[in-house]
Amino acid sequence: MGKRPTFNAPRPTLTQRHINVGRSSLSVGRSGSNPVNSYTHPLSSKQAAELRLLLDELGFQFASRPYTLYFAQKEKLSAAVYGKGPKLLLQGKGIEEFVQFELEPKILGEAKLGYEEVHSPEMFEPHFGVDESGKGDFFGPLVIAGVYVDRGIARNFMDAGIQDSKRIGSDARIHSLADVIRKTHGAIADSVVIGPERYNDLYEKFGNLNSLLGWGHARVIENxxxxxxxxxxxxxxxxADARVIQRSLLQRGREIKLDQRTKAESDLAVAAASIIAREAFINWLNARGKALCVKLGRGVSGSVKQTARDLVAKHGPAILRQVAKVHFRTAHEIAPESFAAPAPRTEWRR
Incomplete structure (x- = not known):
C-alpha cells in the first residue's frame, strides 16, 4: 500500500461540495435537512482486494449485493465494489474522513480530495466550456451553450454542486443550478437554440450532424x-475533428485554442454549459408541448413515437418539421411517404 503524499497547501475542509476531478467523483453536502453523501472511484483488481482486507480490519460487516464483488457497512457508511471496473461506491456519513485517512493513503496512494487545483489545474484557468443538449432527442431543438469560468468562478461552481446535467435527474434541480450559474459573479453564459424547423434546414444544408454541431459550437464561442x-x-x-469547429469560427475566434476531449463534462465550465443547454431544451419542450396540448417526451421511446403519430394524425406530416428532427429514422417510421429513410451511417475517418 502506498504512502500518503504531502503538499505544502493545507487540505481544505468541505462543507458543501461536489467534486468531479479526473476519474473520481465526490458529492458531500446537505440539501435542506437531508444529507447527500456519495463518492466513486475506479480501482484496480489489486486495490479492490486490498480494500476488502482494510474494510475487514476496520470492522465493516459484509453482505451480498447484486452486481458487486463485495458490499460492506459500518454504522452509517457503506462501501460497494462493483465488478465492472472495478469501481468503488461509498455512501452515507463519514465519507470525507474515510477517503482522507484510509482510502487515499492506504489504497490509492495519492491525495486527491481537497487538491483539485493540483490534479486538474487547467479546470481553474480562464476558459470557455461548451456543451449541447437535445442531440439524441427526436422532439425539440438542438441547444449549444457555453460558460466562461476562471479560478473564483470554478470554486463557486464546485461549492454549489455544478455537475454534468446527465447526472441530474430533476428538472427543478436543473433550473436551480442554471440560476446559480447566471448569478455567479463574473460567470458568463450564452446559448444558441436551434429550433426544429431551423435545425432541419441546417441539417439538409450541412449533410451531417458533426458539421451542424461544429457550426453551433463556433457560434457560441464567438458570442x-x-x-x-x-x-x-x-x-x-x-x-468529431476539431477542425470542424475551427473552420466555422469567424475572425473574432480564430486565435482561441480549441480543446476537445472525451468526458469533458468533468470540467466545471463544460458541466455548467451542459446545465444551461439542458434548461433551454426543457423550456422549449414544455412551451411547445403546452401550445400543442401534448407532452413532448425526450429520447426516442415508444411513447415519443406514439405522440408523433398522434400529432401527424391531427396536423398532418408537416408538423414533424416544426417539432422534431426529421432525419431521425423515427420520422420515416411515422410518415414514410413524407420522410425518406436515413442513409446508412458511415464511420467518420480522419
Whole structure:
C-alpha cells in the first residue's frame, strides 16, 4: 500500500461540495435537512482486494449485493465494489474522513480530495466550456451553450454542486443550478437554440450532424468572445475533428485554442454549459408541448413515437418539421411517404 503524499497547501475542509476531478467523483453536502453523501472511484483488481482486507480490519460487516464483488457497512457508511471496473461506491456519513485517512493513503496512494487545483489545474484557468443538449432527442431543438469560468468562478461552481446535467435527474434541480450559474459573479453564459424547423434546414444544408454541431459550437464561442475577449481557450466534448469547429469560427475566434476531449463534462465550465443547454431544451419542450396540448417526451421511446403519430394524425406530416428532427429514422417510421429513410451511417475517418 502506498504512502500518503504531502503538499505544502493545507487540505481544505468541505462543507458543501461536489467534486468531479479526473476519474473520481465526490458529492458531500446537505440539501435542506437531508444529507447527500456519495463518492466513486475506479480501482484496480489489486486495490479492490486490498480494500476488502482494510474494510475487514476496520470492522465493516459484509453482505451480498447484486452486481458487486463485495458490499460492506459500518454504522452509517457503506462501501460497494462493483465488478465492472472495478469501481468503488461509498455512501452515507463519514465519507470525507474515510477517503482522507484510509482510502487515499492506504489504497490509492495519492491525495486527491481537497487538491483539485493540483490534479486538474487547467479546470481553474480562464476558459470557455461548451456543451449541447437535445442531440439524441427526436422532439425539440438542438441547444449549444457555453460558460466562461476562471479560478473564483470554478470554486463557486464546485461549492454549489455544478455537475454534468446527465447526472441530474430533476428538472427543478436543473433550473436551480442554471440560476446559480447566471448569478455567479463574473460567470458568463450564452446559448444558441436551434429550433426544429431551423435545425432541419441546417441539417439538409450541412449533410451531417458533426458539421451542424461544429457550426453551433463556433457560434457560441464567438458570442462568448464578444463578451469576454481575450479568453485563451475553449473546451468541449470530443464529437468529431476539431477542425470542424475551427473552420466555422469567424475572425473574432480564430486565435482561441480549441480543446476537445472525451468526458469533458468533468470540467466545471463544460458541466455548467451542459446545465444551461439542458434548461433551454426543457423550456422549449414544455412551451411547445403546452401550445400543442401534448407532452413532448425526450429520447426516442415508444411513447415519443406514439405522440408523433398522434400529432401527424391531427396536423398532418408537416408538423414533424416544426417539432422534431426529421432525419431521425423515427420520422420515416411515422410518415414514410413524407420522410425518406436515413442513409446508412458511415464511420467518420480522419
Amino acid at each position: 462568448l468572445l464578444a463578451r469576454r475577449p481575450g479568453c485563451p481557450r475553449a473546451l468541449s466534448d470530443k464529437f
